[in-house]
Amino acid sequence: MSNASLALPVALPLSSPHSLEALRMLDDPQEWVAFSRPCAQDATVWESNVVIEGMHCAACSLTLEDAIGRVPGVLGVQVGAASHRARVMWSSSGARPSDWMRAVQDCGYRAVPANDVFVNERRKLETRQALWRWLVAGLCMMQVMMYAYPAYVAHPGDLTGEMEQLLRWASWVLTLPVILFSCGPFFKNALRDIAHAHISMDLPVALGMAITFAVSTAGTFEPQGLFGREVYFDSLTMFVFFLLTGRWLELRLRDRTAGALEALMNRLPDSVERRDASGGFERVAVRRVVVGDVVRVHAGEAFLADGVVEQGDTMVDEALLTGESRPLSRGPGASVVAGSHNLSATVQVRVERTGDATRFAQIVALMESAAATKPEGAQIADRLAKPFLIAVLLAAAASCAWWWGRDPGHALMVAVAVLVVTCPCALSLATPAAMLAAAGSLARRGVLVRKLSALEALAAVDTVVFDKTGTLTRDAFSLGTVDTRPGLSASQALAMAAAMAQHSLHPVSRALSVAAQATEKVEGNGAGGGETLGHWWCDTAAEVAGQGISGLVVDQSSVPVVPAVAMRLGSASYCGVEPQRSTGLRVFLSDAQGWLATFELSEEIRSEAAKVVAALKGDGVTVHLLSGDDSDAVAQVAEQAGILHAKGACSPSDKLAFLKDLQKRGHTVAMVGDGLNDGPVLAGAHVAFAMGKAVPLTQAKADFVVMGDHLSSVVQAVRLARRTQGVVRQNLWWALLYNAACVPLAVVGMLPAWAAGLGMAASSLLVVLNALRLAREPAFGEN
């Protein structure tokens, strides 16, 4: 885990195949242990686990099995159609991982090493065990019911004493595996509760099971004994089966969401080009890089360690770490931080800190400590359950003591009736059933619920804090107004600027290119709408990092050939233009005569942002905006989205402090974010939402992951959480009312065990049906 979490969150773009060079990184035996292990019998045979991307049906898995199996050196392969995972046995003397990874790639799929294999293995065992316990309980319950049936329907005298005894023995034998094996977890939890002196739902359940079994056993083997001759094997097995069914469903849901998230941790080891002694560069795995090495980082790659630029000028994107969404320029001598991206040019960096010492690792540490001090949401069921459970235990003990003098067997069964009829089932199902139904409903809308208990905290949320970049806004800039020198049309100016901009990777340049292409399409469709845009071309473009581009621009379509004009595109000072005070980001175009045009760029705010903020306000939630960007940009976005409280220029620890302050004033806060710099706040908030494109580490700390990238899911989740809370209350009220009616009956011994069991089942069913109403949720905007 430590390795996985400290590896940098550089997600490879999906669908593009890995380069051969990247796959070669896996041939380093140091990397093998992350996703493989040697066989017990033969250390040269390794068993590797990989996740296959791009699989969609069962036939895919067979195609892959064939392809991998044909690679020389591969001894065996198994591809799971449902799990999208492959297990490959290969001999380290005959093959290398890159060989069979390439075979996967040649079939049109992508393989990534399954770094979560050991977590996954454990979960698989757990799931198998739970399934096994549940099936044992189910099968034995059915058979015990068969043996119990004659005793219920027989007229007096129909059933001989010997036959009845035989049926009882058979029931006892089949109840034995249920009590010893299927009920194991209940007894284990109950013992742990006693050891730690606290109380949970499992304690009365386990107590009820143990007493029922003891009384029934005594009734079977010693009918004339202290506890009388009644047996309750059928009630017992049915009760256990119902409980295990609930647990099994809960486990399945948990596995499905957890599995989807942990898969995000799977990727190729990051590699970097390191300068060797001869001055050349070779590609090595990141964990081989040490302080003092010089590494070459290309445009588009991420910096994998903190360091100082030795050679080259570039722009870097530190949005992930600081939240500053505008590119920053870095020249020789400037420091770069791990986790940021190199945008425009290749640079050589001398490594100063690696691993735990990097800024990236410090943010991770801040995140861990924030998570440790996370405030617990008010868990209404827990608060209610504890005194209630204590009362139940006391009532059971008291009624048992009251009846003991007359008939110890009857006394114990009265106690069991109290324990069972109090329906720890209904009470314990009241919350999880509603939460599960809500989580399922949210999952269908693209929101993964990582922690069920977070739904309860979410219902109480009165403040939502949004991050700006990537959450309220899209990652790209959009073009606003264009001012031009008289005689020049806006679209012409844009065409000129775009000709220059296509030589640069800067986000602003990309925005200009995209805007130019869009206008070209519109003008083209307009069937010669007046003027011609010309076919502009820029020669000898040169980019000054952080300043702008200069070059010779010429209209190639112009019939009398005109000489090229030297132009500059960039900041006010670079273009020699009077700087103006403005809130937005501005880019200027100038030629030898001076100013030509001004392009105003703004961050593209998500179309649904304003609607979402309005909806949240309508629900009585205060909305805040918190960002690492400079305050002007933040204020602008806040105004567009209709957010009253906005704060810019926040570092990750500022954000955390702001959050703690809100919490101290008694607010229940939900945080919506995506970047690594939001990690600590997400970890510290009562409820955390991570957007689907968020870095894996941030998602790992979130309670909810919004997969579809739709901001409106946040509103839906809040509303559904409130409805869930309503249903939970109804369920708890029902459970309490039912108990208030039945407990006195059970205490005075008016309620036989079978009626108690029936009451328990009916009451549980009602609770579950009520919870299922949550699965039908009106869509956003309907109410």
Added chain:
Amino acid sequence: MEILYLLIPLSVVLVFFILGGLWWAIDRGQFEDIEAEGARILRDS
């Protein structure tokens, strides 16, 4: 009705056999990938 003295113990034994079969199926992971096996019979190799 004397036959019941034999049949009831037999049914208990039968249940244990069925449980054994279930354990065998679960332990070999037969419930973990239900789709691929159905497709496998359609292939020649």
